[in-house]
Amino acid sequence: MTAVDPTVDPDREAMGGADPDRLVEIDDFLGDPDAHGPRGLPRTIIGWLTTTDHKALGIAYIVTSMVFLGIGGALAGVIRAELAEPGLQLVSVETYNSVFTIHGSVMVYLFAVPFGFGMANYLLPLQIGAPDLAFPRLNAFSYWLYLIGGAVMLLGFVADGGAASFGWFAYPPLSGAAGTPGIGADMWIVSIILTGTSGTLTAVNVIATVTMMRTPGMTLFRMPILTWNMFITSFMVLVAFPVLSGALLMLLADRQFGTHFFDPVDGGSPILWQHLFWFFGHPEVYIVALPFFGVVTEIFPVFSRRPVFGYKGLVLATLAIGALSTSVWAHHMFATGDLVLPFFAATSLLIGVPTGVKIFNWIGTMWDGSLSFEAPMKFAIGFLVTFVAGGVTGIMLASPTLDFHLTDSYFVVAHFHYVMGGTVIFAMFAAIYFWWPKVTGRLLSEKLGTWHFWLLMAGFNVTFFVQHLLGRAGMPRRVPDYRPIENFELWNKISSFGFLILVASMVPFLINVVRSLRSPATVGADPWHANSLEWATFSPPADHNFTWLPPIRSERPVFDLRWINFEGVGAPTSADAWEARHDHDEQWLPLHQWSDEEEQKRTTGPRPIERTSEGQSSDEDRADGDRGDDGEEIT
Amino acid sequence: MKIEAILWTGVAVFYIVIGLLYLAVGGDTAGVVLLLLATGLGGLVAGWVWDWTRRNGERVENRADVDAIDSTGVVGVYPTASLRPLALAIGVTAMFLGIPLGSWLSMVGIAIVASQVLLLTRDTDT
Amino acid sequence: MTSRSPLAPPITDQADDIDRVWDVFLYLALGVLAFVVVLVVYVVIRFRRRDDRLPQQKHYNIPLEIAYTVVPFVLVVGLFAITVVTVNAIDDTDTDPDLTVHVTAFQWQWEFEYPESGVRIIGGADTDAPELVLPADSSVLFELESLDVIHSFWITAFRFKRDIIPGTVTEFSVDMSDDAAGEYPNAGVCAEYCGLDHALMRFSVRVLEPAEFDAWLVEQANDQEVAG
Ligand code: HEM
Ligand SMILES: [Cu+2]
Ligand SMILES: [Cu+2]
Numbered sequence A: 001m002t003a004v005d006p007t008v009d010p011d012r013e014a015m016g017g018a019d020p021d022r023l024v025e026i027d028d029f030l031g032d033p034d035a036h037g038p039r040g041l042p043r044t045i046i047g048w049l050t051t052t053d054h055k056a057l058g059i060a061y062i063v064t065s066m067v068f069l070g071i072g073g074a075l076a077g078v079i080r081a082e083l084a085e086p087g088l089q090l091v092s093v094e095t096y097n098s099v100f101t102i103h104g105s106v107m108v109y110l111f112a113v114p115f116g117f118g119m120a121n122y123l124l125p126l127q128i129g130a131p132d133l134a135f136p137r138l139n140a141f142s143y144w145l146y147l148i149g150g151a152v153m154l155l156g157f158v159a160d161g162g163a164a165s166f167g168w169f170a171y172p173p174l175s176g177a178a179g180t181p182g183i184g185a186d187m188w189i190v191s192i193i194l195t196g197t198s199g200t201l202t203a204v205n206v207i208a209t210v211t212m213m214r215t216p217g218m219t220l221f222r223m224p225i226l227t228w229n230m231f232i233t234s235f236m237v238l239v240a241f242p243v244l245s246g247a248l249l250m251l252l253a254d255r256q257f258g259t260h261f262f263d264p265v266d267g268g269s270p271i272l273w274q275h276l277f278w279f280f281g282h283p284e285v286y287i288v289a290l291p292f293f294g295v296v297t298e299i300f301p302v303f304s305r306r307p308v309f310g311y312k313g314l315v316l317a318t319l320a321i322g323a324l325s326t327s328v329w330a331h332h333m334f335a336t337g338d339l340v341l342p343f344f345a346a347t348s349l350l351i352g353v354p355t356g357v358k359i360f361n362w363i364g365t366m367w368d369g370s371l372s373f374e375a376p377m378k379f380a381i382g383f384l385v386t387f388v389a390g391g392v393t394g395i396m397l398a399s400p401t402l403d404f405h406l407t408d409s410y411f412v413v414a415h416f417h418y419v420m421g422g423t424v425i426f427a428m429f430a431a432i433y434f435w436w437p438k439v440t441g442r443l444l445s446e447k448l449g450t451w452h453f454w455l456l457m458a459g460f461n462v463t464f465f466v467q468h469l470l471g472r473a474g475m476p477r478r479v480p481d482y483r484p485i486e487n488f489e490l491w492n493k494i495s496s497f498g499f500l501i502l503v504a505s506m507v508p509f510l511i512n513v514v515r516s517l518r519s520p521a522t523v524g525a526d527p528w529h530a531n532s533l534e535w536a537t538f539s540p541p542a543d544h545n546f547t548w549l550p551p552i553r554s555e556r557p558v559f560d561l562r563w564i565n566f567e568g569v570g571a572p573t574s575a576d577a578w579e580a581r582h583d584h585d586e587q588w589l590p591l592h593q594w595s596d597e598e599e600q601k602r603t604t605g606p607r608p609i610e611r612t613s614e615g616q617s618s619d620e621d622r623a624d625g626d627r628g629d630d631g632e633e634i635t
Numbered sequence B: 001m002k003i004e005a006i007l008w009t010g011v012a013v014f015y016i017v018i019g020l021l022y023l024a025v026g027g028d029t030a031g032v033v034l035l036l037l038a039t040g041l042g043g044l045v046a047g048w049v050w051d052w053t054r055r056n057g058e059r060v061e062n063r064a065d066v067d068a069i070d071s072t073g074v075v076g077v078y079p080t081a082s083l084r085p086l087a088l089a090i091g092v093t094a095m096f097l098g099i100p101l102g103s104w105l106s107m108v109g110i111a112i113v114a115s116q117v118l119l120l121t122r123d124t125d126t
Numbered sequence C: 001m002t003s004r005s006p007l008a009p010p011i012t013d014q015a016d017d018i019d020r021v022w023d024v025f026l027y028l029a030l031g032v033l034a035f036v037v038v039l040v041v042y043v044v045i046r047f048r049r050r051d052d053r054l055p056q057q058k059h060y061n062i063p064l065e066i067a068y069t070v071v072p073f074v075l076v077v078g079l080f081a082i083t084v085v086t087v088n089a090i091d092d093t094d095t096d097p098d099l100t101v102h103v104t105a106f107q108w109q110w111e112f113e114y115p116e117s118g119v120r121i122i123g124g125a126d127t128d129a130p131e132l133v134l135p136a137d138s139s140v141l142f143e144l145e146s147l148d149v150i151h152s153f154w155i156t157a158f159r160f161k162r163d164i165i166p167g168t169v170t171e172f173s174v175d176m177s178d179d180a181a182g183e184y185p186n187a188g189v190c191a192e193y194c195g196l197d198h199a200l201m202r203f204s205v206r207v208l209e210p211a212e213f214d215a216w217l218v219e220q221a222n223d224q225e226v227a228g
Helices: A045-050 A054-083 A093-127 A136-158 A183-212 A225-256 A270-304 A311-327 A329-336 A341-350 A352-366 A375-398 A400-406 A410-440 A446-473 A486-518 A557-562 A574-584 A596-604 B002-024 B029-056 B084-101 B103-122 C013-046 C062-091 C210-227
Strands: A607-612 A615-618 B073-078 C099-106 C109-114 C119-122 C131-135 C139-146 C151-155 C160-164 C170-175 C182-190 C202-208
Touching (some): A093 A270, A136 B084, A183 A225, A183 B084, A225 A270, A270 A329, A270 A410, A270 B029, A311 A352, A311 B029, A341 A352, A341 A375, A352 C013, A375 A446, A400 A446, A400 C013, A400 C062, A446 A486, B002 B029, C013 C062, C013 C160, C013 C170, C119 C210, C131 C210, C139 C151, C160 C170, C202 C210
Antiparallel strands (some): C109 C119, C151 C182
């Protein structure tokens, strides 16, 4: 072993002369990907309907949420088309009101949050070296509840009186029985109760998985940041979602059973709803965002060839965001005047600090690195810039002095689209480009990815930048019509034109996806030379994920393994652990072979989850007949 | 699991501090109650984790110097494929949709949920 | 000079203050954005991959991490101070105003009443946007009331809005600037979505010199007596 120590070499000469052949490729450890039974997804409809596999459910979540993105995007198209000119052209006022309500609701409840849960499903067990989530059946239940609940919301459009039309935060008394009669509104409420319940159950699942199913050596502070963020997000879900469900049940009772929780005429309080809703609603935006912060924190190090800068600081910042975000809720209610303004101004401004810390952690990760700009990196940088643009306007809105003018105007619409678009759009595509090879075993074209990126960047900014100006100048949100004065018309036209560019940006993406899916699946385990455990298994991963696991001595086990022949590059004790393992068992690269008989059982009967010396997905016969009646029990 | 326990205790402490602070500056009742409930949630999990640690000791997963090798044995059972989650989801949806659409639908929903839960507990293969 | 911005100029002392705070926040926001963008562009150019060598693998730089936590914190404390000072001034209701205006919002129109003189101006479905008339150089107290759902009383020239919650009367007061007189045809709007014709809940604002305003009020009172 040559002593090459890049950590102390300021001139980045570390690898000078080092023989690249001595870099370990993960594929060398894995052998034949198809020797371990079928990989990949269920092949039959029944298979899909009954699956409890976290990877299949993860993909189901992601595909479903992308379909909802398409629907929400189409509704956004209706909005932008209507607003391209003052006056009413395209749709009636009733329809417009339903359209923006369902646009917002679909995007937030049915696309952004579930996409994050989809990633949690697929990636989280892989990242911590687990064979599945802790409660696979509960997980399947969550998914179906989400799908069916989401469908209920959209079915509102065909209900008598149309879909809900009270905006995504459903302020009573407008959302009461008198304000918005019609079944569509009730269906909206039911839909959100169902999808909210689904989210809560997934959160329980994630927390249990992270707590109990980490592979030995994967201490909390070696977990990938994405997993950390999923973990913290799940806690926030547990705090926030039940409050929403409770409030919605009260609202449903007001509408259906004649109670008066929120009805001012009979002593109820509309303000109570606002407190309850925003106690959920603000954490919600971080529930949406945190998983995507995690995504880019996985991507920056890989394409910079650097470790995450300030890992612990980053985790602390995320914890701080998680905690603080549940105490800022009433900044959405400044204009009511009916609250302790300084308290919420303080907490809201304060949350900017940990958010800023994250930005600098990401830049610090790239600093001094060796950056290459494949599609995931492009989108991650796109996220960074867009998100900061949304963040600085957030600081403005955190000051009630300014919020009094800006709230409920297009300035707010611009602000949250920069924040949400930055995270859920840019970072989402970063995630898709990054993990696509892992999930499908295929590559996406870089050229089309570049087109996609630049069109999206242009379209996004053209659409949303002018909305700041509109809002500050006095255009309220949620209006199908506006006064044809001065720049209003021009700015709205620009924004609507931007939407066309956004649509155009989807063309290279869709072509890319279709072309890739038609090509053969030949990608190896670790095409990006990445860091975390999901890259230590086949692409797509084996059934139950791992046939083998490297030692985990830092937050970058796969990196450590690749550099094992170079002392001082990876985690210091990683090489020792490797040696020890080698000594322990000459068969240090055994790959479990399934016999036909086992294969039969694997697809028909319950199987114990057994930890073997080399991984967790061994498939022995169940020794003890009456053990493990509870499928989720961990001994 | 000490570190987990500390984490959750931290959560509980944060919420009690914020809750009391909010109460002190004259916050609304709903908000104070919610913050205290969040304290309870954090405390509940923290308590459970502390208790688990006390009874079972530190888990090998939390040590920094171990390997997959150091923890072998059965850790759980994979459930087989099952139609119950889907059926349950349909049942729960019917239950809630019945509230606006008519109580008969809720009845159907309750019947589905009850039967599925019953069957779930009797499934030998879970 | 004709401004191309549709935004009405500030017509209250409070709005002048708010615009000053806006400038502070805006320039700071642009500064932070520019700083980050410049950093990113620099990093992207300076550290692009040139060869296959592994860059240095340093994880931490504690002093730097502390610095980029403390600096934003200090900035935020500054912004908080500005906010608290100004928001208290804005939020302060004047108990002895020169004029009280009682605003009633309902789906989907406004009524402005001057209780001291009994004058009422009501927007109707078929009328144009109603006009709110105010005196320059005076303090005005607004009492806001809703007959149905939540509305929000937003006068862009005030740089301020206040939600109108059914079941309660909300209040705020402003000091009209001494040079506020003028027509502000597009300055008023309902900002809280309130159902079907939310978009049409607009009103105009006209500010008169105090003497003219008194005359207008008397004239209105007489007219309404004749009519009523
Ligand atoms: C595809 C590009 C998109 C366009 C062109 C777009 C456009 C718009 C517009 C113009 C509005 C204002 C409607 C109104 O106030 O009348 C709006 C509202 C909204 N959008 Fe988007 N949007 C897009 C994507 C998204 C995404 C990705 C999200 C979130 C993940 C999102 C979440 C929302 C929400 C929550 C509202 C508020 C709805 C309400 O007022 O109740 N949008 N969108
Ligand atoms: Cu918020
Ligand atoms: Cu209104």
